[in-house]
Amino acid sequence: MKNKKGKVYIIGAGPGDWKLISVKGLEKLKKANVILYDFLATDELLRFAKKNARVICVGKRDGMHLKEQHEINKLLFKYAVSGESVVRLKGGDPFLFSRGIEEALYLKNKGIDFEIIPGITSAFAAPASFGIPLTRKGRFSSVAILTGRKSNGGKIDAPRCDTLIYLMAIGNIKKVVNAIIRSKRDKNSSCAIIERGTTNGERIVTGRLDTIVELAERFSVQSPAIFIVGKIVDYGKRIYEHKYNKR
Numbered sequence: 001m002k003n004k005k006g007k008v009y010i011i012g013a014g015p016g017d018w019k020l021i022s023v024k025g026l027e028k029l030k031k032a033n034v035i036l037y038d039f040l041a042t043d044e045l046l047r048f049a050k051k052n053a054r055v056i057c058v059g060k061r062d063g064m065h066l067k068e069q070h071e072i073n074k075l076l077f078k079y080a081v082s083g084e085s086v087v088r089l090k091g092g093d094p095f096l097f098s099r100g101i102e103e104a105l106y107l108k109n110k111g112i113d114f115e116i117i118p119g120i121t122s123a124f125a126a127p128a129s130f131g132i133p134l135t136r137k138g139r140f141s142s143v144a145i146l147t148g149r150k151s152n153g154g155k156i157d158a159p160r161c162d163t164l165i166y167l168m169a170i171g172n173i174k175k176v177v178n179a180i181i182r183s184k185r186d187k188n189s190s191c192a193i194i195e196r197g198t199t200n201g202e203r204i205v206t207g208r209l210d211t212i213v214e215l216a217e218r219f220s221v222q223s224p225a226i227f228i229v230g231k232i233v234d235y236g237k238r239i240y241e242h243k244y245n246k247r
């Protein structure tokens, strides 16, 4: 055992294109002795790991958990306390619909040194990759980022604001759309589903609130994808028309 405690870096890997990790995040990744990564943290980043680094997948996807959260916390502690430089690599930003805060609180309680290195969230990057801004001066000024899946089947939120961005909504798209329509938003509202945004396999399906469920089925949209609702969606085609024609 080394006589000095190590440090944990909780790093956002970015939305999918590996080059969208921060310079700081990549620096820490290259030096790490141990890397614990999620499915959503892009695999290409792992080639930057040191040859002798211990690289462990602790991903959770569609109800399949390679490791439960308490096991991940324990691994972070185990390696840090034995003096290692540990990277916890998480998809997008580690604090947005991610359990970065739970890991940080656990480490804090255990007296382990840690640092949070933010990442570019898919909530912003996937729309940007299709030319969709989230706001526009003087016209669209409010954005809500929401989950399309609540634990124990809880009520889906649909607040009154210009743009709604749902993560984890695809398996539950019908329920999400119904919640939005119940909130009195016009059924003709523009919306889009963006699948694997910023990657080579990215894809967009655009429609209206009353057509999007059928379109999602027709084009077999898969996770990871975001669902974006609001007039702002209409800008995308003007910016990157070529990206909208391939499906």
Ligand SMILES: C[S@@+](CC[C@H](N)C(=O)[O-])C[C@H]1O[C@@H](n2cnc3c(N)ncnc32)[C@H](O)[C@@H]1O
Residues within 6 Å of the ligand: 015, 016, 040, 090, 091, 092, 093, 094, 095, 096, 097, 098, 120, 121, 122, 123, 126, 166, 167, 168, 169, 194, 195, 196, 197, 198, 199, 223, 224, 225, 226
């Ligand atoms: C558990 S959340 C983690 C979000 C992540 N922390 C972030 O900031 O992007 C997983 C959800 O993020 C969204 N997501 C992640 N990567 C994506 C991508 N490249 N394109 C579209 N949506 C993505 C999907 O909605 C997916 O179900």
